[in-house]
Amino acid sequence: MIIKMLLAFLASIFFGIMLQIPKKTILPVGLVGMLGWTSNYLLIYYGSSDILGAFAGALVVSVIAEFLARFQRMPVTVYVVAGIIPLVPGVIAYRAMLNFIEGKYAEGLSSSALGVFMAAAIALGVALISLAAKNYKENKSQNRQKKEMG
Amino acid sequence: MESYQDVLNIAVYAGDIMLRNGAETYRVEDTISRICSALGIKYVDTFVTPTGMMVSIITPQNTTFTRVRRVTKRDINLAKIAAANEISRQLTSGKIKLEEGYESLRNVDLGEKQYNLPVVVGSAGLAAAAFTVLFGGTWTDFLPALLSSIIVQLVLIRLERVIRASFLQEFIGGIIASLLGILLLSVGLGEHLDKVILGAVLTMVPGTAMTNSVRDFISGDLLSGIIRGLEAFLIAFAIAGGVGLVISSYYQLSGGFS
Numbered sequence: 001m002i003i004k005m006l007l008a009f010l011a012s013i014f015f016g017i018m019l020q021i022p023k024k025t026i027l028p029v030g031l032v033g034m035l036g037w038t039s040n041y042l043l044i045y046y047g048s049s050d051i052l053g054a055f056a057g058a059l060v061v062s063v064i065a066e067f068l069a070r071f072q073r074m075p076v077t078v079y080v081v082a083g084i085i086p087l088v089p090g091v092i093a094y095r096a097m098l099n100f101i102e103g104k105y106a107e108g109l110s111s112s113a114l115g116v117f118m119a120a121a122i123a124l125g126v127a128l129i130s131l132a133a134k135n136y137k138e139n140k141s142q143n144r145q146k147k148e149m150g
Numbered sequence: 151m152e153s154y155q156d157v158l159n160i161a162v163y164a165g166d167i168m169l170r171n172g173a174e175t176y177r178v179e180d181t182i183s184r185i186c187s188a189l190g191i192k193y194v195d196t197f198v199t200p201t202g203m204m205v206s207i208i209t210p211q212n213t214t215f216t217r218v219r220r221v222t223k224r225d226i227n228l229a230k231i232a233a234a235n236e237i238s239r240q241l242t243s244g245k246i247k248l249e250e251g252y253e254s255l256r257n258v259d260l261g262e263k264q265y266n267l268p269v270v271v272g273s274a275g276l277a278a279a280a281f282t283v284l285f286g287g288t289w290t291d292f293l294p295a296l297l298s299s300i301i302v303q304l305v306l307i308r309l310e311r312v313i314r315a316s317f318l319q320e321f322i323g324g325i326i327a328s329l330l331g332i333l334l335l336s337v338g339l340g341e342h343l344d345k346v347i348l349g350a351v352l353t354m355v356p357g358t359a360m361t362n363s364v365r366d367f368i369s370g371d372l373l374s375g376i377i378r379g380l381e382a383f384l385i386a387f388a389i390a391g392g393v394g395l396v397i398s399s400y401y402q403l404s405g406g407f408s
Contacts, residue, residue, distance in 0.1 A: 007284045014277035017265055018353060019172075020227040037284075075235050077174065078228045081358050088355055090348050091285050097390045098344070101398040123364035131368055 001041070008037035008086040016082035025078050028068050032083035036061035040087055050089070054118040057087045058125025066133045076133075080126055089118040154191060154209040160241070160252050161185040162205050162217050165196075167234045167259050169203065172226040172358050175366045175374040178203065181238045188242035200224065200377050226358055233258045267307070274353045275300035282349030287342045294340035295349035298330035302350055316381075317388040320354050324392020327351045332400055347397075351389050356382040 012033025013026055021029055040057030044050065065079035092115040099108035165182045179196045182205055186194040193208040206216040234255065241251045265273075278299030279292045287295070302323050309319060327350035331343050340346050359382035367375035 004284055007280045011277050011280035011284060014273035014280065015353070016228075017273040018270055018277065019358070020229045020263055020265060020270075022229045022232050023264065073236070074232050075173070075177065075228075077172075077177075077358075078232055080361065081226075081228065084361065085352075085355070085357055086281075086284060088352065088357060090281070090352050090355070093386065093390065094344055094348050094393075097394050098397070101394050101401070119360055120364070123361050126361045127364045127368045130365060 004041070005034050005038055009034040011086055012082045015085045016078075019081060021078050021082060022074065025068075025072060025074055028072065029079055029082045032061055032064050032068065032079050033086050035064060036083050037086040050092075050114065051117050051121045054087055054089065055121040055125045058084055058122040059129060061087070062126045062129035066129060076130060080130075084122055084126065087122050089115045092118065154207065154213075155215055156248055157186060157189045157191060158205065158207050158215050158217055160248055160255070161194075162203070162219050163252070163255055163259075164234050164238045164241075165198065165203060165205070166219050166221065167255060168231050169198065169200070169221050170224055171230040171234075172224065172228070172362075173231045174362050175199070175371040176369045177231075177235075181235065184242050185238055188244070189248075198371075199374050200381075227263065229264050230258055230261075271300055271303045271307075274303040278349040278353055280349075281352045282342075282345045285345055285348055287340075287345030287349070291340040291342050291346050291349075294331065294334040294346045297339075298327055298334060298346065298350040299353055301330055302326050303353070317384050320385050320388035321392040323354050324351055324389040324394075325396055326392075328393045328396035328400075332396070347393055351393060354385070354389055356385040359385065 009030040013030040015033075016026065016029045036057045039060045040053045043056050044053040048056075061083040062076070062080055065076050065083060068074070068079050069076040092111055096108050096111035096115055099105075099111055161182045164185060165178045168181060169178050175198050178198045182196045182198075182203075183194050186205075186207055190210065191207045192210050192212075195206050197204045200221070202218065202220045204216065204218050206214060208214050237246075237251055237254050237258065240246045241248075246254070263270075275296040279296040282291045282295035283289060305326055306319050306323055309322065328347050331340075331347040331350065334340055335343050335346070359378045363375050363378035363382055366372075366378060
């Protein structure tokens with residue numbers, strides 16, 4: 001498992017470099033990817049469904065990304081895009097495609113449905129946290145304005 | 151003396167850089183509105199989609215200016231988004247003047263990518279190899295995944311100079327990745343065909359488009375959400391189509407499914 005964690009770390013870093021992430025974010029991006037993948041792996045290991053695992057992994061990725069973004073003064077996207085890559089349901093998508101080729105349409109459809117739901121769970125996890133962070137920030141600045149006014 | 155047209159132009163330029171390099175819709179709209187309101191414009195309205203934007207401002211003298219900016223070429227360069235974001239922050243907080251801001255935006259826009267071609271291609275290879283092992287391949291699959299991903303990237307970059315057609319690249323990438331996988335396995339490199347191909351095509355996966363799509367939907371930018379979602383779907387479909395084409399003919403030729 002330690003080796004796989006390291007692989008998730010490396011995969012995120014190299015994927016990030018492909019997308020031209022700023023240099024000072026390279027190591028943090030790897031960390032985000034690794035922690036996201038690890039939480040996903042542990043959840044599934046202890047019996048959760050693939051979809052919940054993907055959702056939890058995405059939550060972890062985006063929470064850490066929000067903190068790092070404040071800390072390093074960078075857009076959150078930098079960390080999230082490469083960080084969620086180890087969570088992508090590639091194996092399932094591949095299996096779905098193979099099923100369709102082999103003419104097993106029922107299995108193909110069920111694999112595709114699982115893949116789509118996992119992708120949606122990842123995207124939803126990311127979107128939820130970023131929306132919460134945005135609302136929190138807006139509330140804070142509104143409160144500050146109220147205080148200043150009176 | 152700065153005119154309000156200059157403010158509008160610089161705001162649109164900053165937004166344009168961000169949109170072209172793969173920023174989310176809300177970030178682009180936010181940047182444009184912030185720059186405009188910080189620099190004394192009374193009213194600003196933006197409409198941003200992944201393929202273009204419209205920005206309209208009303209100055210304190212009640213004149214209206216509007217700009218439409220079409221975006222055709224899209225790429226992903228997160229460092230440029232970060233840099234444009236930083237410049238717009240400095241502009242709104244008054245740390246830099248308009249000309250300075252325009253100059254730095256130009257530098258960001260026209261500047262070289264921070265990682266050159268060999269670095270990008272090499273990392274694509276290493277990322278693919280890491281994915282292959284992460285997704286259940288063995289260490290013998292490491293090398294073929296590395297090689298095929300590097301070759302796929304090189305071919306795609308060449309191809310991009312000749313033709314620029316959306317989704318065709320991913321389709322061809324899928325074809326090449328699976329051909330290489332079959333070739334490398336038949337000479338005895340690697341043992342899991344599916345994992346090697348998967349690693350090699352994963353570097354083309356539309357992760358940014360997918361997350362941005364849902365992000366756009368949730369913040370109410372329905373049109374952008376649909377466009378990006380469809381983009382992600384079509385890219386995934388193109389990759390699967392390319393891989394499927396090769397794999398199915400390979401199975402046909404080699405006699406049945408194994």
